[in-house]
Structures are given as C-alpha cells and as structure tokens.
Amino acid sequence: MRRLPDAAARGKSITVDLEGETVPAVEGEPVACSLVAAGESVLARSIKYHRARGPYCFSGACSHCLMRVDGVPNVYTCRTPARAGMKLERQNAYPSAKVDVFEAIDWFFPNGLDHHEMFAGVPVAEQVMAKVARQLAGLGLLPASPAPERMPVQTLRTRVALVGGGAAGLAAAQVLASQGVSFLLFERESVLGGRLVAGAPEPDAPKMMDTAALPSGSVRTRATVIGLYDDEAGRFLAVVADGPEGLRLLKVYAERFLLTPGGHPPLLPFENNDLPGVYAGRAASLLMRRYGVAPEVAALVGWGPELYALARLMEEHGTKVAAVVDLKGPVPSGAPAGATQGSEPKAHGRNEVSGFSYADASGKRVKVDCDAVLVAVATSPSFELARQGGAKVEFDEAREVFAVVADADGRTAAKDLYVAGDVTGGRSTAEAAADGRRAAEALVGSLTGGQS
Amino acid sequence: MSKTLICSCEDVTSDDIRHAVSKGYCDVESVKRFTGFGTGICQGKGCLSAVAALLCKEKAQKPAGLLPFTPRPPLYPTELSVLASMQVDESQPPVGGVPEELAVFPPALRSEGTVPAKAKVVIIGGGIMGLALAYNLSLRGETDVVVLERGYLCAGASGRNGGGVRMQWGTSANIELAKRSIELMGRFARDMGINVWLRQGGYLFMAKTKAVAQRLERNVALHNKHGVPTRLLTVDEAREIVPGLSMAGAQTASYNPEDGVIFPWPFLWGYANGCRKAGIKVETFTNVTGFETSDGLVRKVKTDRGDIACDTVVLASGAWSPEIAKLVGVQLPNEPHRHEILSTEPLKPFLSPLVSVLDSGLYFSQSMRGEIVGGMGDPKEPAGLNMGSTLRFVSRFSQALMEQMPHLGHVKVLRQWAGCYDVTPDNNPVLGRTPGLENLLQMSGFVGHGFMMAPAVAERMAGWMTTGESDELFTRFNLRRFQEGKLEREDMIIG
Numbered sequence: 001m002r003r004l005p006d007a008a009a010r011g012k013s014i015t016v017d018l019e020g021e022t023v024p025a026v027e028g029e030p031v032a033c034s035l036v037a038a039g040e041s042v043l044a045r046s047i048k049y050h051r052a053r054g055p056y057c058f059s060g061a062c063s064h065c066l067m068r069v070d071g072v073p074n075v076y077t078c079r080t081p082a083r084a085g086m087k088l089e090r091q092n093a094y095p096s097a098k099v100d101v102f103e104a105i106d107w108f109f110p111n112g113l114d115h116h117e118m119f120a121g122v123p124v125a126e127q128v129m130a131k132v133a134r135q136l137a138g139l140g141l142l143p144a145s146p147a148p149e150r151m152p153v154q155t156l157r158t159r160v161a162l163v164g165g166g167a168a169g170l171a172a173a174q175v176l177a178s179q180g181v182s183f184l185l186f187e188r189e190s191v192l193g194g195r196l197v198a199g200a201p202e203p204d205a206p207k208m209m210d211t212a213a214l215p216s217g218s219v220r221t222r223a224t225v226i227g228l229y230d231d232e233a234g235r236f237l238a239v240v241a242d243g244p245e246g247l248r249l250l251k252v253y254a255e256r257f258l259l260t261p262g263g264h265p266p267l268l269p270f271e272n273n274d275l276p277g278v279y280a281g282r283a284a285s286l287l288m289r290r291y292g293v294a295p296e297v298a299a300l301v302g303w304g305p306e307l308y309a310l311a312r313l314m315e316e317h318g319t320k321v322a323a324v325v326d327l328k329g330p331v332p333s334g335a336p337a338g339a340t341q342g343s344e345p346k347a348h349g350r351n352e353v354s355g356f357s358y359a360d361a362s363g364k365r366v367k368v369d370c371d372a373v374l375v376a377v378a379t380s381p382s383f384e385l386a387r388q389g390g391a392k393v394e395f396d397e398a399r400e401v402f403a404v405v406a407d408a409d410g411r412t413a414a415k416d417l418y419v420a421g422d423v424t425g426g427r428s429t430a431e432a433a434a435d436g437r438r439a440a441e442a443l444v445g446s447l448t449g450g451q452s
Numbered sequence: 453m454s455k456t457l458i459c460s461c462e463d464v465t466s467d468d469i470r471h472a473v474s475k476g477y478c479d480v481e482s483v484k485r486f487t488g489f490g491t492g493i494c495q496g497k498g499c500l501s502a503v504a505a506l507l508c509k510e511k512a513q514k515p516a517g518l519l520p521f522t523p524r525p526p527l528y529p530t531e532l533s534v535l536a537s538m539q540v541d542e543s544q545p546p547v548g549g550v551p552e553e554l555a556v557f558p559p560a561l562r563s564e565g566t567v568p569a570k571a572k573v574v575i576i577g578g579g580i581m582g583l584a585l586a587y588n589l590s591l592r593g594e595t596d597v598v599v600l601e602r603g604y605l606c607a608g609a610s611g612r613n614g615g616g617v618r619m620q621w622g623t624s625a626n627i628e629l630a631k632r633s634i635e636l637m638g639r640f641a642r643d644m645g646i647n648v649w650l651r652q653g654g655y656l657f658m659a660k661t662k663a664v665a666q667r668l669e670r671n672v673a674l675h676n677k678h679g680v681p682t683r684l685l686t687v688d689e690a691r692e693i694v695p696g697l698s699m700a701g702a703q704t705a706s707y708n709p710e711d712g713v714i715f716p717w718p719f720l721w722g723y724a725n726g727c728r729k730a731g732i733k734v735e736t737f738t739n740v741t742g743f744e745t746s747d748g749l750v751r752k753v754k755t756d757r758g759d760i761a762c763d764t765v766v767l768a769s770g771a772w773s774p775e776i777a778k779l780v781g782v783q784l785p786n787e788p789h790r791h792e793i794l795s796t797e798p799l800k801p802f803l804s805p806l807v808s809v810l811d812s813g814l815y816f817s818q819s820m821r822g823e824i825v826g827g828m829g830d831p832k833e834p835a836g837l838n839m840g841s842t843l844r845f846v847s848r849f850s851q852a853l854m855e856q857m858p859h860l861g862h863v864k865v866l867r868q869w870a871g872c873y874d875v876t877p878d879n880n881p882v883l884g885r886t887p888g889l890e891n892l893l894q895m896s897g898f899v900g901h902g903f904m905m906a907p908a909v910a911e912r913m914a915g916w917m918t919t920g921e922s923d924e925l926f927t928r929f930n931l932r933r934f935q936e937g938k939l940e941r942e943d944m945i946i947g
Contacts, residue, residue, distance in 0.1 A: 047492065047798070048463035049455070056460075060528060061497040063461040072862045074493065074529070074797045106453045112465050116486070116718055121642035130649060130820075138800040138822025139493075147533035147861025227525030229843045230548035238526070238843050240534055247534050251843075264497040267457065269466045269506070274457045346454070380501045384523035388550040395518035400505035402520045 001036040001372065004292040004317060014084040019096070025082040029291050030058065032065045032077035035088075037293045041276040041352040043067055043077060045093040047139050048113075049106035052097070052351040054276025058283035060188075061264040064274065066139065067091060073140025078283075081190075091140045098351070102136070153249045158184045159447065161237050161254035163225050163385060166194025167429040168421025168436030169260035170209050175440035177214055181447065184252060185214075186223040186239055191290075194262055195429050198286040200309035200376075205429045223250070228257065228389040235389070235416065256416050256443050259386050259404075260436055263379030263422040266401075268302070271346040273375070277353025281310045281376030294319045295372030299356035301345045302376035303328035305428065310376045311336045322368040325358045327377075342366070347373045378426040386423060390414035399425055410439025418443045458506065459499035461492025469503055473512040479561050480504060480513075482604045484521045485611070485717050493529060493797060495867060496521065517560035522551060524867035525841055529797055533861035536850035538843065545832040549790070549840015549870065557603050562737040566758035571733075572596035573917075574753045574762040576740055576776055577769035579610035580716075580906040581895050583723035583734070585766060588914030590730035597732045598760055600753070602739050602772070605720045609770050610903055612839075612871030614793055614825050614947070616806045616817060617904040618655045618711035619680045622671055622944040625880075625928065626901075627678045632908035637714055640907075644722035648714050649820045654805035655711035656685070656693060658702045658856075664810050665703035667943065672706055682708040694807055696859050713806055713817050716903055743780040749891045750780060764917070766893045771837060771872035773882075773896035782886055785934050786897045787835040789875045791827060791947050792845035794868040798822035807856065813946045814852040824863065827947045828852055835875075841868045873900040873947070878939035881905075883913070884926035893917070894931060900947050 011026040018040060025034030032055040035043060043065050044053040055065035058078045068089040069075040077088070090097035115133070119125040160176055162169050165187035176183045191197065196208045211219065222242040229238055237257070239250040265280030267273060277295075279287075281302060287293040297320040300311050311324045315336065329341030341361055348355035348367070357367035381403045383393045391412035392405040403425040410418040420439040421432035456466045464487045472486045480503065483489065489503055490496030500520055507513045526535075573589065575582040578601025586599050601607070617637060619630045640648045659665035668684070675682035685705040691697050693707065724734050735757065743765075744752035750765045769776050771788035799822050806817035816826030828849050846868055854861055874897050876882060882897035895913060898905055909925075916923040933939060 046460065046463050049453075051455070051463070053460070057498065061494050063493040066493065073799060074864065106455070110453050110455075112455075112468050112471070114471065116646050116721070118647070120645050120647045121639075123642075126641055126647070130647075130651065133649075134651065134801050134820055137820055138798040140797070141800050142802050143859065143862035145862075146859050147531060150533050150537040153538040224528050226527050226530050227550065227841075227843065229525070229550055229841075231842065231844065232544060232547045240528075240530060247531065249534050249537050251538070264494075266502055267460055267498040269456050269458045269502055271454050271456050274455075274460045380497065382497070383520065384497075384527050387520065387523050388525065390552060393520050395504050395508070395515055395520075397508060397515050400508075401501040402504060402518075 001293055001295055003037050004294055006292060010292055014082060016082055016086045016088055018088045019090065027084065028081045030078050031080050031082040031086065031088065032058070033287060033291050033293055034082045035077070042097050044090055045097050045100050046274070047092065049109070050093065050100050050102040051106055051274055052276055053274060054352065056267070056278060056283065057265040057280045058286050059265060062267065068140060071144030073143060148246060151245060151248045153251060155251045155253070156184060157253045158182050159254065160256045160258055160443065161252050162186065162258045162260065163237065164194070164260040164262055165192035165219065165221070166260060166262050166421060166432065167196050167206065168432040170211065171433040171436035172258055172260060172420060172440035173214055173218070174209060175437050176444065179444050181444055183218055185219045186225050186237070187219065187221045188224045190222050192219065192221065195282070198289055199282060199429065200285040200306055200313045202305065202309055202428055202430070206433045225385060228385050255447060256418065257389060258418045258420065258439060258443055259423060260419070260421045261382040261385060261423055263381045266377060266380040268375045268377050273347060275347045275349055275353050276351065277349065277371060278347050278373045278375065281306055281374050284372070284374045285310055285313055288313060288317055295370070296320065297322050297370040298372045298374050299323040299325070299368055299370040300374045300376060301325045301327065301358070304376070304378060304426065307376040308332070308335050308339065310374060311339065322370045323356060323358070379422050381423045381425060383423060386412060386417060386419055389417045391417055391419065396425055401425065408438065409442035410435060411442060458502050459489035459492065461494050462488045464489040466506060469506050470510065473507070473510055478507065478512040479517060479604050480507070480519055481521050481607070483507065485606055490521060493866065495524065514560045517558060519558065522553065524869050525550065526865060529864035529866055531862055531864050532850040532854055535846045535865060536854055538847040540844050540848050542832070545834050546830055546842050546844050549838050549842050551840065553839040556739065557737050562757065567735050567738060567755055567760055568598055568733055569758065570761040571598040572762065573764045573766065574760050575599045575766045575768055576753065577601065577767070577772070578605055578734060578736060579608045579768065579770055580719055580723070580903055581770070581910065582766070582768035583720055583727060584906045584910035585768060585895065585913055586732050587723045587726045588910045589918065590727060590732055592914055592918040594918055595731045599727065599732065599734045600738050600740060600755060601734065601736045604736055605724055606717050609871040609874070610720055611717060612793065612869060613716055613903050614815065614817065614827060615713045615716045615819065616655070616815065617714055618708065620655055620657060620671065620675060620682055620706065620708050620711060620944060621942065622667070623940060623942050624674070624678065625925070626942055627675065627680060629905050629908045631678065631680065632911070633904055633906065634710070636907035636911070640719065640722060644726055646718045646722040648718050648722070650712055650714045651820060652710055652712035654693070654707055654709040656690060656805045656807045657706045658807070658809045659704050660701050660809060660811045662703060668704055668706040668810065671944070675708065680708055681710060682706055693805060694803060696857055697807065698856050698858055707805070711806065713819065715820060740776055740779065745780060745889065748888060750889055764891045764893060766895055768895040770896060770902065771874040773874060780889065780892065782889065782892070784882060784896070785877055786882065787875050788837045788872040789833050789835055790838045790870050791829055791873050791900060792841060792868060792870040793825065793827035794846060794849060794865050796824040797864045797866055799863070808946045809852070809856065810946065812852060814849070814856070815946050816853055823866070826853060829947050837872055839870045839872060841870055874902070875899050877934060879942040879945055880940065881929050882931055883929040884931070886931060899945060
C-alpha cells in the first residue's frame with residue numbers, strides 16, 4: 001500500500017507508537033489505514049492458528065485489525081482515528097506478531113483441528129491439552145486501567161428513527177425533511193454518504209446531496225446503533241454516540257424505524273483469503289477515495305458491477321491492475337481490458353500478499369504478482385437490526401446472501417419497521433436511493449396524526 | 453499454511469463446515485455451535501451468508517431451511533462501562549425482549565418421513581435431561597426409545613446456560629446429586645469420545661447481608677459432612693483467588709475448589725451420539741401435538757410427524773413441560789421464568805473460579821475460550837416463555853459486575869441471550885410418576901440447575917425405570933408433595 005501523491009493535504013502528519021517504534025500517521029484517519037500506508041501489513045495474529053492478519057473490511061465487520069490501543073484490548077483499528085502518540089500493540093503473539101512461534105499450530109494442523117474429539121478421553125493428554133488450550137485461548141489481555149465514568153444515558157424521542165446515512169438513508173431523510181416529518185438519522189461513520197462518497201463510482205449514481213440542507217440536529221454521525229429493543233415505554237434504538245466527551249448511550253424512541261444500514265463486506269472463501277493484503281472491495285475504494293491510500297499492484301476478484309467499477313477506480317488513480325477475475329462471468333462488454341472469467345482464486349505470500357492465482361476457462365492456473373487482492377462480491381445485507389425488530393429474513397439463493405423480506409415500499413413483517421437499500425439485497429446506489437425515497441413516502445403515509 | 457477461512461474471527465475453515473455436515477449438523481444453528489463460526493468478535497457479519505451458501509451448495513440444507521442464526525444484541529462490541537450508564541427502575545418488571553424466538557421451526561428443517569409408529573419409551577425433550585436418560589436406558593439394555601425435540605439440539609436451556617457446575621448446595625439431596633454429576637462429567641470424554649472441557653476452578657460465593665452470610669456459614673458444615681471441601685474465605689484470601697475482586701460490602705465468602713465450569717453443548721451431542729449408536733432415535737424439529745390416553749395410561753404420543761404408540765412417556769421438556777403436560781390434562785406447578793445471560797470478548801485467562809453474589813444472583817466466570825460469561829436474575833421477571841433480550845438486563849448486569857470487578861469497564865460485551873428457568877415452588881425438581889397417569893413420568897422443574905444435575909439424575913432414573921427397585925429420589929420429589937405440603941426448599945439459586 002502507498003499514499004497517493006496528492007494525499008499529503010488530507011490531515012496533519014503525526015506519529016504513533018507501534019510497540020516502541022515510531023510510525024508516521026495522518027491525524028484523524030483510521031489508524032489501521034496509517035499503518036498499512038506505512039508498510040505495516042501484519043497487525044494481528046488469529047485466535048486459533050496464529051495466522052498473520054491485516055485489516056480487511058474497514059467497517060468493523062471482521063476481526064483482522066484488532067489491536068491493543070492505549071491499554072484497551074481488541075480495538076478495531078479500522079475504526080479508531082489516529083492520534084499523536086497513541087500506543088498500539090499487536091495481540092496474541094509470542095515473541096512478536098511478525099515472528100510468532102505459535103504459528104506452528106497452523107502448520108501442525110494443515111487440515112484443521114476438531115477440538116471436540118482431539119485427545120478426548122486420552123489419559124494425561126486430555127488434561128495437558130485442557131491446560132494448554134486455556135492458556136492459548138482468548139485474545140488480548142485485561143484492560144490496563146478502569147474505564148472513565150460515562151455520561152448518563154440520554155433519552156430521545158422522534159417520529160422516525162433512521163439508521164444509516166448512505167444513498168438510501170439520505171434519500172429517505174430528504175423526503176422526511178421535505179414533508180416536515182421530524183426524524184433522527186444515525187450514521188456510524190464520521191461522514192455521511194456511504195458508497196456515494198466511499199464506493200467505486202457507479203455510472204448512474206445519484207449526486208451526493210447537500211447534507212447541510214437537512215434540518216439542524218437531525219443527523220448524528222459517529223453514532224453506532226447496537227440494538228432495537230423494547231421496554232415499557234415502547235420500541236427504541238440503543239445507540240452508542242462517540243462525541244468530544246467520550247462514549248454516551250442513547251435511547252431513541254420512535255413511531256417508525258427506517259433501517260438503511262447497508263451491508264457488511266463478506267469474507268469470500270478461497271485459499272489464504274485472510275492473508276494481510278487481501279481487502280474487501282469496498283475497503284479498497286474507501287481507502288482510495290477518502291484517505292488516498294492504494295495498492296501498487298492489485299488483483300481483483302469477485303463478480304457484479306462493483307468488481308468492474310473498482311477496477312476502473314484503481315486504474316484511474318495509478319494502481320496497476322494485474323488481474324480482474326470474474327468468478328461468475330461472463331465478462332460484460334465494456335469491462336476493463338484483461339478482465340477474464342476464472343475460478344479457484346488463491347492468494348499467495350508468506351505473511352502478506354505477494355501474488356494471486358486462479359484457474360482460467362481451460363482450467364490452467366494463471367499467477368500474477370501483486371501486493372493486494374481486492375474482493376468485490378455481493379455485499380452481505382446487514383439484516384440483524386431488522387430481524388431483532390421482527391422483520392423476516394430469507395436466504396436469496398441467486399445472490400447467496402440473507403436479506404430482509406420487504407415489499408416494494410420497504411414494508412416488513414413488523415408494522416413500524418421499514419427497510420431500504422442494500423439491506424434487502426445487493427442494490428446499486430441509484431436503486432438504493434429510489435428505495436429510500438419510496439420507503440420514506442410509504443412510511444409517512446402510515447403515520448397517524450399528520451406531520452410534525 | 454494454505455487454508456480457506458470461512459469465519460476468520462474464530463479460524464473456521466470451509467472444510468470445518470463440511471466436517472460438521474458429515475457429522476450430521478446440517479442446520480445453521482447447529483453448524484454454528486459445532487464449528488464455532490459466527491461466535492467471534494464480528495458475530496457472523498462476514499461469514500453467515502457464506503456458510504449458508506456452502507450448506508446450500510453441498511446440499512446439506514434446503515434453501516427454505518436456511519435461516520440466519522438468531523442475531524443477538526449488541527450489534528457491535530460495546531463496553532460494560534457504557535452499558536452500565538443506564539439506570540434501571542428496579543421497582544418495575546422487565547417488559548419485552550428481542551428478538552422473538554421461533555415458536556415453530558420451519559418444516560424444511562425436519563428429516564423426511566415419519567417418526568416410529570411405536571416405542572417402549574418416548575422421551576419428550578431432547579435437552580440434556582432427555583438425552584442423558586435415553587443414553588442411560590441404553591446402558592441398561594433398553595434401546596426401544598424415541599427422543600422428541602422441538603428444535604435443534606441445544607435450542608433450549610441446555611444450550612443457553614452458563615456451564616457452571618457446583619457441589620455447593622443447601623440440601624443433602626442436591627449436594628449428593630451434584631457430586632455424582634461432576635464425577636461423571638470428569639470422565640465424559642472417556643465414555644463418550646467428545647471433550648466437555650471441565651475446568652475445576654471453584655465457585656466463590658459472596659454474601660452481602662447477614663442472613664445470606666449465615667446461610668453460607670451453615671452450608672460449609674453441611675458440605676464438609678458430605679466430603680465437599682467448602683471453606684469460608686477472608687477478604688485477603690478471596691482477593692488472592694480472584695485478583696481485582698472488590699470485597700466492599702461483603703460479609704463473607706465461601707469457596708469450593710472442586711466446583712467448576714464446563715462447555716454445555718458437547719454433552720448433548722455426546723449423549724445423542726451415544727443414543728444413536730445404540731439404535732435410539734433422536735427426532736429433532738418434531739413437535740408434540742397431543743396424547744391419546746385410556747384407562748389411566750398414556751397410549752400414544754401425537755406429533756406433527758406421526759403418532760407413536762408407547763408403554764412409557766417421560767416428560768423432560770424443561771420450561772416447556774407445563775405446556776405439554778396441559779395437552780394431557782395434567783397441571784404442573786412449574787413456571788417458566790426468563791433468565792438473561794451475556795458473553796464478552798475473549799481475553800487471556802485471568803479468572804479462575806465462577807464468582808457469585810448470592811444476594812443478587814449475579815454470577816460470572818471465564819469460559820475456556822476466554823469470554824466472561826455471566827448473568828443475574830431479575831426479581832421482577834414475570835412468568836412466561838420469553839427468550840428475548842433486554843437492555844435492562846445488560847445494564848443491570850454491567851453495573852453489578854463492575855461493582856465487583858471495577859477494572860473491567862473497558863471490556864466489551866459481544867452478545868446477550870436468554871433462556872428459561874423451569875421454576876417450581878420449592879426450587880426442587882418434579883420427578884417420578886404422575887397421579888392418575890401412571891406411565892407418564894416427570895423429569896422437569898430443575899430451576900436453572902438441571903444441566904449440572906442431569907448426568908446423575910438420569911443415571912438414577914434409568915435404574916429406577918428398568919429395575920423397578922424403589923429409589924427415594926422419585927418419592928421425595930414426586931408431584932404429590934405439592935398437595936401434601938411436604939416441601940424442602942433449596943435456597944442456593946443464582947442467575
């Protein structure tokens with residue numbers, strides 16, 4: 001990974017402390033981004049086999065970037081802004097994550113291990129294994145210090161609670177605002193827009209709206225929804241808001257909930273898919289567009305329009321695209337030159353990606369050198385909140401994902417719950433925005449007592 | 453070493469999923485439990501769809517049977533200190549809970565065909581009680597047995613408990629049962645070929661009021677009489693066993709180093725495998741819909757997969773027992789009560805015993821995987837089969853845990869869930885014959901400690917059923933006691 005030539009202006013240059021070494025970083029950007037840009041690809045060791053890990057999803061949906069940060073274990077460095085002097089330590093490794101003797105476990109068990117039957121009932125071995133397993137288990141040591149006193153919970157009431165400020169959520173917010181319906185929108189990131197600002201640009205994508213035009217106080221960024229609960233006062237979202245005074249728990253009661261949380265970047269199963277240097281496609285576009293960090297040479301694998309849009313984005317910014325392998329095919333017309341249909345992808349490299357191979361149409365293996373493998377596949381709908389709220393979730397065989405069941409207007413099995421965008425299956429940003437508008441209109445129509 | 457990861461949080465490979473399928477674990481919930489996929493930091497965000505796609509491709513499951521495992525709050529790891537910031541109105545009962553659990557599992561999950569048309573013994577409930585009983589019957593030569601389970605194995609309380617096993621009880625009967633159970637647990641891997649990870653790190657009970665302190669003091673004498681090495685601890689001794697433990701407000705503490713924790717799920721799989729090897733049918737995703745009776749005997753058990761004519765029926769359905777007993781006109785005194793529980797991020801080992809504040813019912817331990825697993829009963833919890841999760845519980849628990857372990861505020865909660873205690877008026881089980889229906893045997897009412905009692909109770913019950921020899925356990929805890937008012941209350945209940 002490298003910083004693009006124009007990246008210097010994106011923030012103040014600072015340094016962070018990585019196990020005693022001083023590493024350059026850019027203030028405010030995810031510290032995992034600073035680390036990979038500085039050439040630190042191994043950030044962690046995996047829980048069982050001690051496999052080398054580096055950031056993958058940049059959305060808090062995997063575990064590859066967990067580090068000990070300022071004495072707190074298991075912190076998502078992909079979501080932690082870089083601060084001058086912050087202390088970063090790799091976990092679960094001895095003597096170090098770069099050379100971890102416990103990696104031997106990975107080599108001892110090339111075909112995996114069945115912890116249910118291993119040494120079961122074998123005298124002595126069983127006891128020894130239990131002792132060893134306990135010592136090896138777990139990720140991270142206890143926090144170094146107690147947590148600060150948190151501000152008391154804040155209770156908010158609104159007519160509509162919106163979750164997610166991507167294409168669907170913003171389009172819905174615009175409808176609500178124009179119709180004078182009060183709402184609160186919660187966005188986990190520090191900026192709104194989702195794929196509109198961080199995805200690989202789509203040809204028919206709607207323009208990013210002017211979010212300053214939304215009613216003041218209606219949007220909360222850096223606010224993570226952790227659950228849709230209920231109690232004696234009704235249904236509410238539990239939200240953890242990160243502000244200047246630290247983390248604060250919010251309870252948000254609403255008459256309607258419009259869920260547009262998008263999807264998670266899934267892990268595509270292929271050989272060495274967890275090697276540092278393998279990135280989710282949406283992580284790669286985010287790094288490129290927001291932070292100006294990109295691979296030198298990338299191999300792209302996946303399917304669907306996002307695969308090709310990502311290839312174009314990479315090439316436009318000077319990343320050499322060594323391969324674009326479509327696992328479903330056929331390669332559509334207008335695809336970047338060199339795109340090909342293939343199967344059985346594999347990442348190569350010792351502790352980080354140095355190459356990528358696949359089987360071509362004739363079954364012959366083709367290998368290319370690269371420093372990153374970018375995985376652009378159908379996003380995995382973030383259905384959890386909707387399911388907690390009573391919506392139905394079904395497996396979509398064609399897309400190979402679980403998605404929330406909703407009608408064209410975003411109505412779900414739960415009366416007060418509407419959904420739009422990626423949460424109902426893979427959608428383009430244009431489609432997601434149209435979904436969001438329709439759902440917001442249907443939702444407003446369902447409100448009793450008029451608008452306020 | 454080249455590997456294809458499907459769940460990278462827990463290092464589960466695609467081959468691990470195929471291995472689970474080859475062992476007969478084909479529904480998403482079972483594959484999750486057997487392989488551990490989706491139980492790590494990301495809670496399945498990156499892997500759940502990929503696992504479902506693989507199960508579909510391998511034809512392990514029909515698309516209609518592919519359901520996501522129940523998503524548990526919080527959606528993202530959340531610090532105890534943040535969750536503790538909500539004040540709870542303890543004077544009001546808890547309301548609601550998310551998500552709603554499936555009342556009936558989709559028929560697509562069932563195996564094809566009907567249940568056997570007849571069997572000597574039908575056991576209703578494939579939790580640890582029912583499976584352990586079936587297995588013990590097979591050891592005594594009785595294999596004409598069918599076990600009926602409404603969901604997957606581990607769907608009920610047997611799959612939802614914290615895995616604590618202890619000899620520290622308030623009555624001789626429970627102390628003796630627990631002692632025998634822990635002995636059987638110690639050799640389970642040898643007997644059944646599957647690890648259950650018994651770790652005897654002890655139980656440390658704290659008392660904050662005088663009355664509870666006196667109870668602990670009385671118990672020590674009783675335990676010692678039964679050969680259980682329980683002892684009272686000084687503040688310094690307690691803090692030596694649990695570094696960082698706050699003993700503020702504690703009157704006393706008791707400790708038995710031989711108590712411990714186990715990993716609950718493999719017990720069910722181990723017993724079920726043992727049953728199947730002996731020819732016993734374990735029918736999952738099968739619902740009991742009614743009974744046929746005549747002349748004071750149950751003649752048939754009706755299910756949504758056919759009827760089973762039988763000689764003996766055992767009701768071992770835990771919190772569902774009253775509901776099923778009603779189908780045959782029997783009123784049980786049991787009531788289901790939701791008990792919530794949570795699990796944190798995995799940490800390197802730091803906590804040896806299970807710690808419990810007997811006054812509030814708070815308990816917490818560290819699992820073999822490194823997670824802090826704990827719960828705390830809610831005195832205001834209304835009766836009902838509710839398995840939803842509340843913010844109220846995580847807040848109450850976080851406050852109570854941080855009171856005892858103030859340095860854990862930055863530790864993050866990964867998931868919360870709930871199960872149902874099967875509560876009886878005297879906190880003791882319902883065992884033995886049913887007045888008026890002599891061949892309906894009761895095996896329920898274990899009030900949240902059925903898991904640790906099951907190996908011993910099942911052993912005794914199988915002996916009683918097959919030899920016809922009398923056993924005081926089945927008269928002492930008979931249903932008649934509630935009419936006769938002969939109740940001996942167990943008051944060492946936590947969670």
